[in-house]
Amino acid sequence: MPSKQPKMKDVAALAGVSIKTVSRVLNNEPHVQHALRTRVQEAVASLGYVPSKSARSLRGSRSYSINMLCHSDLSNYVNAIQFGAVIACQQRGYQLTISLMDTVEGKSAAQIKDELQALTAHSIPDGVILVAPFADDPHVIQAFEELSIHVARIGPSLEPEGHIHIGINERKAAFEVTSHLVELGHKRIGFVRGLENQSVTEQRFQGYKAALLENGLQTNPDYVCKGEFDFRSGARAAEKLLELDPPLTAIFASNDDMAAGVMMVANRRGVKVPENLSIVGFDDSEIAENMWPTLTTVRQPLQQFGEVAALKLIETVGKPTPQMVPPTILKHKMIIRESTAMLHTSGSD
């Protein structure tokens, strides 16, 4: 016979106080004597009482839920962020909900707003986590602003903006990993770009260019290929890049999935990695260790992105429209594995 879910009433009765006092204790409100507070907390614990989210959000101004807006492309990038977000939410008594939206391409600002409103109307979240490809979409951000729903954007930016945003210094990370290749003696270094609607694409490219420039190397447009952040486009890019003559000695693919594509093509063509070709990726997703040779890459603290995003949103609940706020820049880390090696100084290169 399972005992019924206790209500606030029951806690109040047990502690010998009014319902409202229990509410005060639960919400960490001031104006409660220390002794009473303790008594209430004991009662709560002994009954295993948990307040009802529905009642709270109906009456109060918060919903105790954070929403993560996802695109239909599943990826372990998003997956890892979501994981961090759930953890943070769970710790704070929040719920993480998932919503899906098709790509925004070709939709008007009004249309986007309507869609997002419909998605959130029945249960307005206390905040929304935006990841690629929405994190860079001004319409989406603006829509939530108009709906006065707080937003945490996961994506690159070093400037203060009107909402929470979290990322790493993409440009610097790309700079470092490119420099690593240069230090290994590489001079003809290819680059595979990502999706053009995501600002990381340009940022990583800037880092690549800057590192070359710094070392007195030219950026050769022939060395740069488009890509779409997936395995296939990485493979396609490699097909082109490995045709070049004189041959490239290294390729920087701007994420791991594409790097895996490059690696596959290299293997298939008999180009030895890392002896004849060094490859680096970006993200340090699971796949980086699950290929052979294992992939040198840049680790992004994806899970932490999700955690911080959720936490900051929860902290901001009830606060007025967010002012200009500096981005939270987390630490990245270059992970050197087997796919990069010192260039064979074969001849006069």
Added chain:
Amino acid sequence: MPSKQPKMKDVAALAGVSIKTVSRVLNNEPHVQHALRTRVQEAVASLGYVPSKSARSLRGSRSYSINMLCHSDLSNYVNAIQFGAVIACQQRGYQLTISLMDTVEGKSAAQIKDELQALTAHSIPDGVILVAPFADDPHVIQAFEELSIHVARIGPSLEPEGHIHIGINERKAAFEVTSHLVELGHKRIGFVRGLENQSVTEQRFQGYKAALLENGLQTNPDYVCKGEFDFRSGARAAEKLLELDPPLTAIFASNDDMAAGVMMVANRRGVKVPENLSIVGFDDSEIAENMWPTLTTVRQPLQQFGEVAALKLIETVGKPTPQMVPPTILKHKMIIRESTAMLHTSGSD
């Protein structure tokens, strides 16, 4: 100036009916004249009214949310199911929430129940979707039963059970893919098992054994390796299996990730796939196409699993404790790609 969220009151006023009538229309209750029903629906549409989840679930008996219980191991298996679940939920005006629980190993039934109760107490979902590794855990299932929360289990079973469950005929699928290898002339076929706490592991193994038996082949214990459903364990298994003499000509890894590990080791050892070794996986996850050669495998309708699970749960809301119900068996499909080929009849094998 954004117009306020309309309330039921507003709809009622516009349609010239009572609040209760609006409620009736919204919940598809009987006893509303057709004319009125239409008028209300028009009013709802014109105001863009969406009922509040909090209010509904506070007063009513459903929460309009489905929870998916996940383990901390991210995988695209779970990811794909989640995707399907979100779609189904979104269509029906439901929310999908995500919860995380550590592994249940070594926890008592009571402890598990407490944890799950704490997880769901503040917002009791109308149903929970259980995937590996919880889908096969009797304690978890029992806990939800005691909490009278409906459960949809995604995992293999051909027998009626006391809750919704969805899967493919794992044994048959494994049988088919093994038979495919046999038809290609293979006789020495290795097998890599999965995690032992998931019942698919045994089911797939049974299918493998049955196919061998059917074709008059012996199951050789030396050909069978343990595995953990991840790349690394697949690689480890391959290291052992490829040592055998006479050498195996085919390996069936019981999921794609492990197959990828096998493939990597084969590549590294210079064993040509499929010329000298055929490899098959299971799942048809993204990685199956992202390796070289591409992987022959069995496609599971993962997204559909999620969709069906969510839908069935939503349909069952309010119904009494679920009776014995037959499993929903969805269609699998063998996907033949490049990693399998006719055995070279080199000599007298």
Added chain:
DNA sequence: ACAATATTTGACACCGTTGTCAAAATCATA
């Protein structure tokens, strides 16, 4: 045409919390 019945509709209480506000208790000051 009228009673008996079935159908449609609405008034109102209620779900479990939080916000408002006034009462009670405590403290500081004269």
Added chain:
DNA sequence: TATGATTTTGACAACGGTGTCAAATATTGT
């Protein structure tokens, strides 16, 4: 000690819907 200021506490309404039940209306049978 009386008075005012301050802190602590609780009574009560309210959030936005749904469930109950009785009233109003339509339908049927005689």
